Amino acid sequence: MATFRIEELALADDQIDxxxxxxxxxxxxxxxxxxxxxxxxxxxxxxNAEARLxxxxxxxxxxxxxxxxxxxxxxxxxxACLDLESRLIRLLAGDEKYTVLNxxxxxxxxxxxxxxDYQATFDSIFEALRTRNVFTRSIAEIxxxxxxxxxxxxxxxxxxxxxxxxxxxxxxxxxxxxxxxRAVVQGDPGTGKTVVGIYLxxxxxxxxxVNAVDPEDIVDxxxxxxxxxxxPYPSRIADFRIGLVVPQQSLRASIRKVFxxxxxxxxxxxxTPFEVGEAEERFDLLIVDETHRLNRRAxxxxxxxNKRFADINQRLYHHDDLSKTQIDWxxxxxxxxxxLLDVAQSVRPADVSRASLDALVQRVPRRRRYTLTTQMRVRxxxxxxKYVRRILSDDPPSPQAFGDYDFRFFSDxxxxxxxxxERNRKFGLARLVAGYAWPWNSKRDRTAFDIExxxxxxxxxxxxxxxxxxxxxxxxxxxxxxVQGYDLNYAGVIIGNDLRYDARSRRLVFDRSNYHDKKGMxxxxxxxxxxxxxxxxxxxxxxxAVLLTRGMRGTFVYACDPALRDYLRSFFPxxxxxxxxxxxVA
Numbered sequence: 330m331a332t333f334r335i336e337e338l339a340l341a342d343d344q345i346d347x348x349x350x351x352x353x354x355x356x357x358x359x360x361x362x363x364x365x366x367x368x369x370x371x372x373x374x375x376x377n378a379e380a381r382l383x384x385x386x387x388x389x390x391x392x393x394x395x396x397x398x399x400x401x402x403x404x405x406x407x408x409a410c411l412d413l414e415s416r417l418i419r420l421l422a423g424d425e426k427y428t429v430l431n432x433x434x435x436x437x438x439x440x441x442x443x444x445x446d447y448q449a450t451f452d453s454i455f456e457a458l459r460t461r462n463v464f465t466r467s468i469a470e471i472x473x474x475x476x477x478x479x480x481x482x483x484x485x486x487x488x489x490x491x492x493x494x495x496x497x498x499x500x501x502x503x504x505x506x507x508x509x510x511r512a513v514v515q516g517d518p519g520t521g522k523t524v525v526g527i528y529l530x531x532x533x534x535x536x537x538x539v540n541a542v543d544p545e546d547i548v549d550x551x552x553x554x555x556x557x558x559x560x561p562y563p564s565r566i567a568d569f570r571i572g573l574v575v576p577q578q579s580l581r582a583s584i585r586k587v588f589x590x591x592x593x594x595x596x597x598x599x600x601t602p603f604e605v606g607e608a609e610e611r612f613d614l615l616i617v618d619e620t621h622r623l624n625r626r627a628x629x630x631x632x633x634x635n636k637r638f639a640d641i642n643q644r645l646y647h648h649d650d651l652s653k654t655q656i657d658w659x660x661x662x663x664x665x666x667x668x669l670l671d672v673a674q675s676v677r678p679a680d681v682s683r684a685s686l687d688a689l690v691q692r693v694p695r696r697r698r699y700t701l702t703t704q705m706r707v708r709x710x711x712x713x714x715k716y717v718r719r720i721l722s723d724d725p726p727s728p729q730a731f732g733d734y735d736f737r738f739f740s741d742x743x744x745x746x747x748x749x750x751e752r753n754r755k756f757g758l759a760r761l762v763a764g765y766a767w768p769w770n771s772k773r774d775r776t777a778f779d780i781e782x783x784x785x786x787x788x789x790x791x792x793x794x795x796x797x798x799x800x801x802x803x804x805x806x807x808x809x810x811x812v813q814g815y816d817l818n819y820a821g822v823i824i825g826n827d828l829r830y831d832a833r834s835r836r837l838v839f840d841r842s843n844y845h846d847k848k849g850m851x852x853x854x855x856x857x858x859x860x861x862x863x864x865x866x867x868x869x870x871x872x873x874a875v876l877l878t879r880g881m882r883g884t885f886v887y888a889c890d891p892a893l894r895d896y897l898r899s900f901f902p903x904x905x906x907x908x909x910x911x912x913x914v915a
Contacts, residue, residue: 333402333450335457340364340386340397349379352401356380359410360401361417363463364394370427370463372417374410381545390430390543398461400454408441413451415484420455423477426465428590431482432546433531434553438484473757475583475798478816481531481591483524490553492525492699493532497557499697500614500665504565510665512697513690515672517714518878519706522669523814526618527584529667530573532557533614534593537571539563569613572600574659576622580814582794602655603634605662606641612663619814620670621686623655627679627853651856654681656689668693673718676809676872677848678864706816706881709734717877717884720900721870723836730902735819735883738901740894742783742823745887749821752883753803759819760797761787762807762876764869765846766825766889780806780823782889809872812879820880823887828869830893837893839866 338344349355360378364371364385371391375381378399385391400413415436422429458464464471471477485493496512503510516522532554535542539558547555556562575581585596602623605615617623626642626649629635642649645661659666672686690698704711709731719726730736739745746761753759763780770777771788778786787806790796796811806823826843830836839862877884886901888894 331450331453332404333400333454333457335454335461336399336401337461338397338399340382340392340394342383342386345379345382345386345397354401355399358401359405359407360399361405361410361413362397362399363417363458364391364397365427365463366393366395368426368428369394369430370421371430372414372421374407374414376407384545385543388543388545390541398458398463402450404447404450406441408439408444409447411435411437412439412441412444412447413454416451417455417458418482419477419480419484420464420468420471422480422482422591423471423474424464424466425474425476425590426463428592429482430592432535432542433481433483433528434535434547434555436482436484436553469757473818475795475815476587476590479523479527479584479587481527481587481594483521483528485524485528485553486521486701486703486705488699488701488703489521489525489528492701493529494554495697495699496529496667497532497554501557501562501565503665505561510697511693512667512699513693514667514669514699514701515690516701517671517704517711518674518875519704519714519816520701520711521703521705522671522701523580523584523618524705525701526573526616526667526669527587529616530571530588530598531591531594533566533569533571536563537566537569538593566613570610571614572598572605572612572616574600574602574605574615574617576602576619576624576655577810577814579794579796579811580619583815586795602658603637603641606645606655606658607637608662614665614667615659615663616667616669617659618669619674620656620668620689621672621675621680622813623659623681624679625654625681625685625853626651626856628848628851629679630848654685656681656685673871674813674875676813676868676875677846678851678853678868679848707734707878708732708881709736714878716900718874720897721837721874721877726900728900728902735885736901737883737885738898739885739887742785742887745821745823745885746785746787748885749819750803752819756818756882758797758817759821760802760807760812760817761805761821761823762809762812762817762879763823764825764827764844764872764876765808766827766843768845782823809875813875815879816881817879818882819885820876820883821885821887822873822876824873824889824893824897826889828866828873828888828893829890830896832892832896837866837870838862839869841865844869 338348356379359376361374418431536557547558585599588594589596639649642653707713713731716726749759767779769789771779779789780787790805790807790811791801796802829838829840831838
């Protein structure tokens with residue numbers, strides 16, 4: 330039986346007064362409420378809802394909001410209300426109906442007494458609000474969107490929160506002393522490096538615009554990082570030019586979409602490395618996501634970008650200095666930098682070298698290097714990420730299982746395709762992905778198929794931007810360039826014949842004849858570098874390691890090479906744990 334009720338009124342003083350007299354809980358009980366107008370919404374919690382609504386009525390930032398919905402529950406306590414408030418903010422940010430007006434400093438994910446019992450009530454509250462047209466989608470649909478996954482409204486993990494706090498503290502101190510600064514945040518796939526970058530962009534934007542922020546949103550609760558909204562911090566960065574650099578085209582487009590819908594942020598804050606190099610005006614702070622995907626002076630994706638690279642070098646260094654990379658552009662075009670990176674995710678020879686990344690890290694004081702370890706994506710945890718990386722190395726691990734993480738091997742591609750489609754029907758966001766081991770014939774001929782195995786015919790991704798969310802993605806295969814940086818619920822990974830296993834030497838080997846990413850094995854003639862098969866093997870291993878860490882709930886694997894198939898089979902549980910858990914769910 331539901332213990333909650335939702336009460337509605339207008340944000341008008343007389344209606345608030347009348348509502349406040351109806352029930353003592355309107356003046357002295359923890360509640361959660363929403364305020365909205367046609368396209369904007371604010372979520373709050375309070376122990377004295379009547380007084381808080383009057384505050385909003387008098388606030389320049391909130392007084393134009395029209396409609397109030399108050400969630401009252403006999404069982405609520407302060408912790409439950411903070412939890413529900415955070416949950417609603419995150420879900421509203423992922424739904425496309427409203428622009429969320431909250432700061433991102435009040436999102437919590439703290440445990441408390443009987444928290445699990447409240448979750449069912451929260452789901453019922455969500456559905457009740459959905460019937461009142463507050464939401465347009467189900468929880469599952471919202472949580473599968475890029476708007477939700479890339480939203481700045483996130484509850485940070487302890488290591489993320491520590492990194493953000495220390496970064497801000499050092500950054501503001503450096504600004505005060507007019508000295509340059511640099512920080513590095515490292516972490517395995519799924520530890521939330523991109524989350525930190527996006528969170529910082531929103532937080533710093535709100536601090537800059539403190540005069541447009543309702544003071545009560547900061548001081549009426551134990552908001553994270555609230556001290557940075559107080560004097561003298563906002564004045565130190567009031568006119569700062571801040572940007573988020575994202576090298577990958579698809580991820581950049583998705584983040585721009587999120588920023589265009591977030592107050593204080595805008596799509597033009599999300600930059601390509603070339604836009605940084607070409608900028609006439611210097612940046613005060615650049616946050617660089619996926620630093621390992623920045624480029625060195627190598628053949629670019631187009632003749633236009635080859636010329637742009639040379640022109641930028643000419644402008645910044647007075648000649649086309651072949652030793653300069655896009656890291657150098659960022660250092661030379663900004664006073665402060667925050668680099669987010671994972672050296673094991675470089676996937677092309679054009680990516681900045683391991684030596685350049687190591688040198689960058691070494692130039693940062695040790696106390697300003699932060700490592701994220703909490704696994705936010707893969708339910709198999711940090712151990713799973715290390716496990717699959719070792720499988721693809723010369724130091725294979727002992728076979729291991731990962732609880733209820735659905736990690737299984739398929740000998741027939743048709744069976745894996747059926748399993749992926751079944752998971753997509755049940756959970757959404759289940760996709761096939763593969764290494765670049767087949768030509769992209771369908772790019773020029775839409776009727777052609779690219780991958781034909783075990784009687785199954787498939788095509789590569791028909792679009793390069795926002796492929797995962799496109800309607801055709803469920804019947805196509807995504808490449809590394811469409812999925813790096815994204816989350817899936819289930820990933821069906823096809824390992825092509827570009828990666829084989831030599832049973833005699835007991836080593837993985839690269840098969841150049843079955844690798845079709847021309848940019849992935851292109852020699853760097855400018856720098857006099859020739860890539861041997863052993864060099865390309867490292868990039869290919871990185872590609873498959875990235876693909877194997879996309880699935881939050883599970884990863885399915887199919888290998889084309891028979892010897893590799895025999896080698897890999899031993900690393901998978903004989904009976905996938907999900908088969909047991911699904912019976913329980915059913």
